[in-house]
Amino acid sequence: MIVVFFCVVFKGIIALSANSPTEIKVSLGSGSTIVLNCSFEKETGERVSRITWTKKQETEDTFITIISYYQSYVVYHDLDMKNRSNSISFTDSSPSAILNISEVQCKDDGQYQCIVGYMNSNGIEIGTKTETSVYIPVAAEIPVDFSLQPHIHLQENNTVNFTCLANAGHPEGKVIIWRQTGIADAREKLGESPLVDEKTENCITNAQLTISYNISKYDDGAFFGCTAQNKFTPEDSVPSRIIGPLNIFYGPSNLSIEISPQIHSFYVGDRIRLTCSSEGNPRPTFQWTFNFTKIAEGEKYYLSDQDTTLEFNTDNITDSGYYGCFASNSFNGNLYNSNDTIKLIVQDSSTVRTSCVNIKCSSIEKCTTKDNIAICSVDLWKIVAFLFISCSLVLGTTTAILWRYLKLRNPRTILDEIIRDGENRNYETLSNGTTARNVEERNYESLSNVMTDTYSSIDERALRDGEGAHYESLGSGETHTYSSIQPTVLIHMET
Template sequence: MADIPEFSIQPANTTLEEYSAVNLSCSANVGRPRGMVTIWKQSISSDERIQLGSSSSSVTDNRNCSVYANLLITYNLSRSDHDFIFSCTSKNIHTNDPAPSIEVGPITILYGPSKISFEVRPNHTHYYVEDDIHLTCISDGNPRPTFRWKFNSTDIMENRKYSFLNGNATVGFVIQYLNESGNYQCYVENYVNEKYMIKNDSITLTVKEQNIIPKPIATESCFRGACSFIEKCYENENTAVCSKDIWRIISIFFITLSLIMGMATVSLCVLLKIQKQRKGYIKDGVNSGDGEGRNYETLGSRETHTYPSVTQAVTVGLEERNYESLSNGMTDTYSSIDERALRDGEGAHYESLGSGETHTYSSIQSNVSI
């Protein structure tokens, strides 16, 4: 039967740096026949053992009737060996399990930050203003590393905008501006046996302006009937539904508004033109000045009256003149004035009643057709 082996690890330290080389030495009296020793490693969180090596020869001590097996292994540690136990067993063909064994460990492996990876929630190709973002920097290290963040090389500090979780490994914020597109850098740091270790990497976020599409206003089904001209038919949960087309409504509104404005403009132009014509008629029809007068001699009495002002109105197709005496308020209406001699040897020829002229007539015929 094999004896309990002697097992050692050099350097004799259970806290070692990553990539350190250690010598694992095991020896035991394994007896006969075909005795051997084996070195193993096993995680404290698993029952599975991993064989690192076994002896292939033995030494016989005839004086003590003993057979010794020896094994020496040089092993390079990695971070995956953290919290592993190293052991050695001895046995021969007559040894029942479990074989005699001895253990060293668990071993603590010190290492700097591992390669950085990122987790983004939600994970999209681009983002919009008011999106809620959580960036997580994933990196391992022993001792546990610290995390810090930068945005476009500017330190991100915890404040009303930014919040940190998981020992600063996660930064959360709500996008407020388009210029928040850029590089978000994560720095991971620790000390291994007083040596400063650091790794950093960055992730780029793209913020775009959101195109807001008006949501259709669903009304009755349009499966069997056509929608109105301000609606369109679309499928919603396998059902044909009429919905208000907001852009069509807006177009109709502006077209109607344009027509109203156009009609108002035309009406205003016509009104201004009419007012302008009326002012022209009044200007042409009224001619009076200081010291101006006309003398008209009555037919019966041959009296002559002088009127300082005359108001004249002209009607198309029928000429009419009103002469108002400013002295006695008398007004005579004449359909026309004979442009020829009124009576033989009487009066004068009527030529015009232009402004600034004074004419004397001995007789006026009141109703004469031209």
């Protein structure tokens, strides 16, 4: 019987609430028990009519009624559940419905719902529900099989199949195939099986996965593994089966030639060292060539490091040319190779300085070519320009310092003309130590609004009456000091 309740909620009405455990974990066995307890809290005027426990079907998204509770009695809808469980119905004094399931079986796990049907204070039938998930954890086991086909003579670009079979435990068992380049490196997931939730008697989940994989040279030395796990498998103890490290054959690749010293133009008598490197499995063998002719170790050429290094002294400019490295290996009946060349130029030491491109001159020299020989000579114009700029900087700096020094130390020697209301003054400018005619000496200390004029003598012609000023007669050698001259005074000093 499938029971569906429709809930009607009215604004302003406090509805009855139902509660049950959110999650229950239980193990298999006759001594295990699942306790489903559905309780409720009702408001004044509400009356519970029925409580129902339902369970979700494994293949459909619907719930089937297991048991119905009424006040003081229960009705079972599942005969097997009736034979291995007991129940306690609700009453006014005990607002809960309890279902105790004993002899726990794998089929008992899943999602349960408790539905409480009641009548509210307005006499309207309403239903509310709560859910409980029951889990029966079963540990995952090490995969019983993890294979690679083909598994021998693997080489780059081969396509292989990985197959894994394991009891992944319960619930949500699955297997994962992964790749790891090193023991300490992170695992790269290559494939994952669908979740398996088939209910067997002992909750064994047989998970299986097969994937195809394209082998590359970067898989040489890598590990591949299969892991079985489920919802409750600890991350730090996942059971796995591992294959590897794999031995992957591949031809020479990433070949390069290094030269020492790191230049391409040499002089007769220089010693040159060439080093060749290449990846490959099995390890490549190396052969050197000069102008595409094989080089054999002898008096001139020295080979070392399993023929990866070539050393020789340049005896003549005929040592110029193309030096090549040839790397090769073979596997599965096939030969693989790779090569590269480098061009070297050997020059006669007597004619090596034939171009300014090949030599470097200092900052005060210039390069010139004479008789097909490049020569560095002193450039006089560069020296003159350098000296001129240096002297200009020194002279400019000295002038600025001297001007500032004199400005602070020298007194003012020029008489400023100051004209105030009604004043008209003409002063003869006297430099330091100057003596005017008629043996008149004048020292001007200041020509500001408060002026002080010192006269050694004043001619009688400078004394006039009727202008609002009075001057005493000065005798020979007498000196008077005036702190100011009134605006009505006009003084003309004749020279």
